[in-house]
Amino acid sequence: MGKPVVRIRDLRKSFGTLEVLKGVDMDVQKGEVVVILGPSGSGKSTMLRCVNRLEEPTSGEIWFEDTLVNDAKTNINQVREHVGMVFQSFNLFPHLTAKGNVMLAQRKVLHRSRTEAERVAEEQLRKVGLGDRMDYFPAQLSGGQQQRVAIARALAMDPHVMLFDEVTSALDPELVRGVLDVMKDLARGGMTMLVVTHEMGFARDVATRAVFMDGGVIVEQGAPADVFDKPQNERTQDFLGHIR
Amino acid sequence: MRHLTRALIRRGLLGAAAAVLFLVAAAPAFALTNPDVTINQQVGGESTRFTFTATTDKDAPVSALTLRFPEGFDIRKAYANVVTLQGLKRTTVKASTSVRGQDFQLAFDPAIGPGSELRVMVYSVMTPNVGGTYALGVKYESGGQQRSAEGADLTFSYVTASRSVKLSRYVDQQPWVAKWNSVTALNLFLKPQLIVTSAPLMFTGWLMSLALVGVGFPLAIIGGLMLAFMKMSKIPPLRWIAAAYVNVIRGTPLFLQIFVAFIGLPIAGVHAPWFVTGFVVLALNSSAYLAEIFRAGIQSIHKGQLEAALSLGMTYPQAMQHVIVPQTVKRVLPTMTSEFILLFKDTALLSAVGVFELMMYGSNIVARSGNLTPFVVAAVYYLLVTTPLINWVGKLEARLALAEHGQGAPEPKRRSLWDLLATRRALTRPAIEAEE
Numbered sequence A: 001m002g003k004p005v006v007r008i009r010d011l012r013k014s015f016g017t018l019e020v021l022k023g024v025d026m027d028v029q030k031g032e033v034v035v036i037l038g039p040s041g042s043g044k045s046t047m048l049r050c051v052n053r054l055e056e057p058t059s060g061e062i063w064f065e066d067t068l069v070n071d072a073k074t075n076i077n078q079v080r081e082h083v084g085m086v087f088q089s090f091n092l093f094p095h096l097t098a099k100g101n102v103m104l105a106q107r108k109v110l111h112r113s114r115t116e117a118e119r120v121a122e123e124q125l126r127k128v129g130l131g132d133r134m135d136y137f138p139a140q141l142s143g144g145q146q147q148r149v150a151i152a153r154a155l156a157m158d159p160h161v162m163l164f165d166e167v168t169s170a171l172d173p174e175l176v177r178g179v180l181d182v183m184k185d186l187a188r189g190g191m192t193m194l195v196v197t198h199e200m201g202f203a204r205d206v207a208t209r210a211v212f213m214d215g216g217v218i219v220e221q222g223a224p225a226d227v228f229d230k231p232q233n234e235r236t237q238d239f240l241g242h243i244r
Numbered sequence B: 001m002r003h004l005t006r007a008l009i010r011r012g013l014l015g016a017a018a019a020v021l022f023l024v025a026a027a028p029a030f031a032l033t034n035p036d037v038t039i040n041q042q043v044g045g046e047s048t049r050f051t052f053t054a055t056t057d058k059d060a061p062v063s064a065l066t067l068r069f070p071e072g073f074d075i076r077k078a079y080a081n082v083v084t085l086q087g088l089k090r091t092t093v094k095a096s097t098s099v100r101g102q103d104f105q106l107a108f109d110p111a112i113g114p115g116s117e118l119r120v121m122v123y124s125v126m127t128p129n130v131g132g133t134y135a136l137g138v139k140y141e142s143g144g145q146q147r148s149a150e151g152a153d154l155t156f157s158y159v160t161a162s163r164s165v166k167l168s169r170y171v172d173q174q175p176w177v178a179k180w181n182s183v184t185a186l187n188l189f190l191k192p193q194l195i196v197t198s199a200p201l202m203f204t205g206w207l208m209s210l211a212l213v214g215v216g217f218p219l220a221i222i223g224g225l226m227l228a229f230m231k232m233s234k235i236p237p238l239r240w241i242a243a244a245y246v247n248v249i250r251g252t253p254l255f256l257q258i259f260v261a262f263i264g265l266p267i268a269g270v271h272a273p274w275f276v277t278g279f280v281v282l283a284l285n286s287s288a289y290l291a292e293i294f295r296a297g298i299q300s301i302h303k304g305q306l307e308a309a310l311s312l313g314m315t316y317p318q319a320m321q322h323v324i325v326p327q328t329v330k331r332v333l334p335t336m337t338s339e340f341i342l343l344f345k346d347t348a349l350l351s352a353v354g355v356f357e358l359m360m361y362g363s364n365i366v367a368r369s370g371n372l373t374p375f376v377v378a379a380v381y382y383l384l385v386t387t388p389l390i391n392w393v394g395k396l397e398a399r400l401a402l403a404e405h406g407q408g409a410p411e412p413k414r415r416s417l418w419d420l421l422a423t424r425r426a427l428t429r430p431a432i433e434a435e436e
């Protein structure tokens, strides 16, 4: 095994007196697709958001490749350039077209030329199946289309790892598949991914590892088939029983 | 420069003419001394009263007087009234008058004795439109001799009637105007003559009001943005200062702030041109209101927008500039425009400290004319600006409501009835997705 892309050591996070993460350890190798499961409030989102420091860890270490993310001396913007994130609520920029959304950070952060940014944007939008929606504004797109634009926007930065936080939870059921298909393609293409989701089918098909979290700690992890079919931990069994 | 030259030439010619007259008449006597003429109108083209005064000398009684009006003066309808004053004693003099060409001739019966103040009032002389300095020729008969009176005081001047005065005269002559003005309310609030004369004058005031708010408001936007970012700052003292400023400004009347600026500052030794003091006090006031509008606007942008921008590696200023502020502008535009409308109307308060803006012009003309029409004219000028803006704000708000409703992701947790309805709509439109 080579050097992990993301390495989490004894991560703790408290909101005021509420300790949400109580010591999480995790290594994510290049090309791994890690699915994170767990009941609501177990700290999945918080852990993910600590990786690109949208949340400030209270203690512990988060490494992205050779950089200690939660170090005051680290230029966090440089880390975020290489760590793509897709949110439950899409968060597309409503004043920009699909193409504009994908171009903005390329121009401002990577300082790509307009033509280069445009070329990359068109390529990424075509990859997520929106070649004919480039000049649409978010308000003119369905939820599923918006989420795929958001994925294209993150991919245009050439990230080394992608974070997905329940990206299909806000979608109407019939729109979920389109987004999951894009994510599957991405996984097969070798992208390193951390995916918080309740989509068991996706987890079984694509994930290289399943992680079950509860109460701010990792309770159980392993190959998806093992975790889903022969859960060892009582809480995992309970959770999976509810989900099925 | 041209005017000056012309005036000098005219005066030179007059002097020469007077000298010639003097030589021709070669009159030694001083039967009429201190001749003087005044007129009761300042503009041309008016029926004008001329008042000629002189002192009769001890020499001889004056039996006839001829006033020669310059070419172009219409004296066909002129009539006169003659009195003499001896000390406090006022005597009406019987005079027969006749008009011959430009000469208005008076014959006194009996002749006016020596040592009186002679006062001749000639009414209904129609002056020509073109203004300038003119001279009245004066001849008189005394002791059987023709003489002429001389003196610089025999000149008079008036100005050419302005376009609005001409317009007012034209309006005056319209038959419907008399009927219109016979209705008290119409006459008091919508007197046509005053509309045409006050509107051009008040236009200047309107421009001044626009200039005050036109300079003040952009400054207020800059100040408001600064205050808004100070209020959201992580540094407590910046927050306190901004909060204190906003509270003081919003918690006291603009009227008071104007008085402090215009009366307080000069006492404190700060002297600025009133225009500067005017737009500065407006800007200081409005920036406090705009600060709240901007802060609310920025904070109304879903925090996911900032997170999305940051997660792409953008810096906080980049995220503000390219993601948050552009969305804020759209959102605050209606409230900002309303604030502009308020500020524009509030320029009227500056009239209280003597700033010559629209309201000041209006109340001055009202005071002079005793008629309220200028206030109506002022109202129209204000509405000329505010009405289109109010309409625009309405449209902006409607469009914004539509855009906000249609756009963005459905939030995981919905609260209001409005959102609930929006969800239902979203759920019942699979048609869009079917094309995928």
Ligand SMILES: Nc1ncnc2c1ncn2[C@@H]1O[C@H](COP(=O)(O)OP(=O)(O)OP(=O)(O)O)[C@@H](O)[C@H]1O
Binding pocket: A015, A018, A020, A038, A039, A040, A041, A042, A043, A044, A045, A046, A047
């Ligand atoms: N900014 C915050 N301030 C205070 N408490 C927070 C904040 N963010 C999260 N929490 C709390 O932390 C706990 C974990 O939240 P988190 O969002 O990480 O859970 P999750 O596993 O993602 O749950 P879900 O499946 O509902 O998304 C919850 O109890 C939540 O209320």
Ligand SMILES: [Mg+2]
Binding pocket: A044, A045, A046, A165, A166
């Ligand atoms: Mg979550």
